[in-house]
Amino acid sequence: MRGCRGRASVHSVLQTTQPYETAIPHPEGVSADEFRAALARLAAGVVLVTAHDPEHGPRGEDVGMTATAFLSVSLDPPLVMVSVRNDSRMDDLLERQPLWAVSVLSESQRHVAGRFAMKGRISDRLLFEDIPHAPGTATGAPVVRGALSALECRTEQRVTAGDHTLVIGRVLTATAPSTESGPLMYFKGKYRQLG
Secondary structure: OHHHHHHHHHHHHHHHOOOHHHHOOOOOOOOHHHHHHHHOOOOEEOEEEEEEEOOOOOOOEEEEEEEOOEEEEEOOOOEEEEEEEOOOHHHHHHHHOOEEEEEEOEHHHHHHHHHHHOOOOOOHHHHHOOOOEEEOOOOOOEEEOOOOEEEEEEEEEEEEEOOEEEEEEEEEEEEOOOOOOOEEEEEOOEEEEOO
């Protein structure tokens, strides 16, 4: 008898629970400008995501992309995530190249962020020419010297989310050289220093 009552009460609770979709309706009508303005108030760190494209030219080509949508996902296993625009050069490359790196830029590396964020830019090979960097030991992807930290990653999962793809990578190496420099930040559409 008790078992039946227990099951009935659980069943009653399950019946009264509403599906998520009906419990919280999704507001419609948010414009792209309103969305951008609201999210511009969220301060974010700035990173350079890089990968080596072995299929471009006889020796391949290094490719880079400035990103502010980068975050830690898990400690065990160590996972990070970066958001890349669908059909961009980096999205196309990371779809076939699972190895990539992230350099967390310092406040003195604003020029690096600006260079790799340009639209209609020149070839990435020229963009890397006068930026001190070295290939990562685990990925061969360029790691920027003077960055606050660097992580080398291997893609574990790709998730399409609207007009971007979320690339989740397992961290293969992580370095954080000693430095007094602060982070490069992005806030209200501009690069800024902390403080």
